[in-house]
Amino acid sequence: xxxxxKPRLRVPTTAKKGEVxxxxxxxxxxxxxxxxxxxxxxxxxRLIVNSMKVSYNDKPVLDAKLEQAIAAxxxxxxxxxxxxxxxxxxxxxxxxNQSWSAESKxxxx
Amino acid sequence: MTRMGTLNxxxxxxxxxxxxxxxxxxxxxxxxxxxxxxxxxxxxAPKDGKVTLKAPEIAENGNAVPVTVSVExxxxxxxxxxxxYVAADGNPNAGVITWEFTPLAGKAEVQFRxxxxxxxxxxxxxxxxxxxxxxxxxxxxxxxxxCGG
Numbered sequence: 001x002x003x004x005x006k007p008r009l010r011v012p013t014t015a016k017k018g019e020v021x022x023x024x025x026x027x028x029x030x031x032x033x034x035x036x037x038x039x040x041x042x043x044x045x046r047l048i049v050n051s052m053k054v055s056y057n058d059k060p061v062l063d064a065k066l067e068q069a070i071a072a073x074x075x076x077x078x079x080x081x082x083x084x085x086x087x088x089x090x091x092x093x094x095x096x097n098q099s100w101s102a103e104s105k106x107x108x109x
Numbered sequence: 110m111t112r113m114g115t116l117n118x119x120x121x122x123x124x125x126x127x128x129x130x131x132x133x134x135x136x137x138x139x140x141x142x143x144x145x146x147x148x149x150x151x152x153x154a155p156k157d158g159k160v161t162l163k164a165p166e167i168a169e170n171g172n173a174v175p176v177t178v179s180v181e182x183x184x185x186x187x188x189x190x191x192x193x194y195v196a197a198d199g200n201p202n203a204g205v206i207t208w209e210f211t212p213l214a215g216k217a218e219v220q221f222r223x224x225x226x227x228x229x230x231x232x233x234x235x236x237x238x239x240x241x242x243x244x245x246x247x248x249x250x251x252x253x254x255x256c257g258g
Contacts, residue, residue: 020215020216035201056213059211059213060211060213062208062210062214063209064206064208065208066206067204067206068200068201068202069202069206069224069225070206070224071174071222071223071224072172074222075221077220078208078214078219078220079214079215079217079218080213080215081213082215
C-alpha cells in the first residue's frame with residue numbers, strides 16, 4: 001500500500017525577494033477514517049496522515065495536524081514568504097509512523 | 110430454516126449495533142467546544158471578525174468539500190497568526206484540522222478538503238500571537254454524506 005503513496009508539490013521555481021507565494025500540496029493516501037466497514041462488515045481501522053510539517057531552509061513555516069475529517073488524498077495549500085533562495089521541505093506522517101518527504105527549490109531573482 | 114434464523118438474528122443484531130454506533134458517533138456543538146478547549150490556548154472567548162471561512166453553501170458530495178480559511182494579519186514577527194483550528198459539529202469526531210504558523214508563512218490563508226457526514230456547521234478559530242482569539246462559522250448543506258458506511 002505504502003508504495004502507492006506519493007506526495008506532490010506545486011511550488012514556483014522563482015520569486016522576488018519578499019514575495020508571498022502559494023504552495024499547493026497533495027499526497028495520495030486513503031485516509032481511512034475508522035468509520036468505514038469492509039465487505040465482511042468489520043470496521044476498517046483508522047489510518048490517516050495526521051501531520052504535515054513544512055520548513056524553508058530548515059526554518060519552520062507551518063505544522064498542520066490532520067484529523068479523520070480530512071478527505072482522502074489530502075490536498076493542502078498555504079503561503080510562504082520568500083526572503084532568500086532556498087529549499088522548501090515538506091514531511092507527511094501517518095498513524096503507522098510512516099513518513100514521506102518532498103523538496104522544491106525556490107530561486108530569488 | 111435454522112440457517113435462515115441465524116442469519117436474521119445476525120442481521121438484526123448488526124442493525125441494532127449500527128443504530129447504537131450511529132447515535133454515539135456524533136459530534137455536537139459541545140463536542141466542538143471540547144475539541145477547541147483542549148487545543149486553543151488564547152485568552153477569553155473568541156470574537157467575531159478577522160477570520161473568513163469560504164466553503165460551498167451546498168456540497169453535493171460530502172466526501173471532499175473544499176474549504177478556504179483566511180485570517181487578516183500582517184504575519185510579521187510582532188503580529189502574526191499562531192494557529193487556525195477548524196472543527197465540525199455534525200461529524201463522528203469534531204476535529205477537522207489544526208494549522209500552526211510562524212511569520213515565515215507570510216499570509217494566513219489555507220485550503221483543504223473536508224469530509225462532512227451531513228449538513229452541519231463548520232467553525233474556525235484563529236489564535237493570534239498575543240493570545241487574542243477570533244472566530245467564524247458557516248453552515249454547509251450536504252446532499253450525500255461522506256463517512257463511508
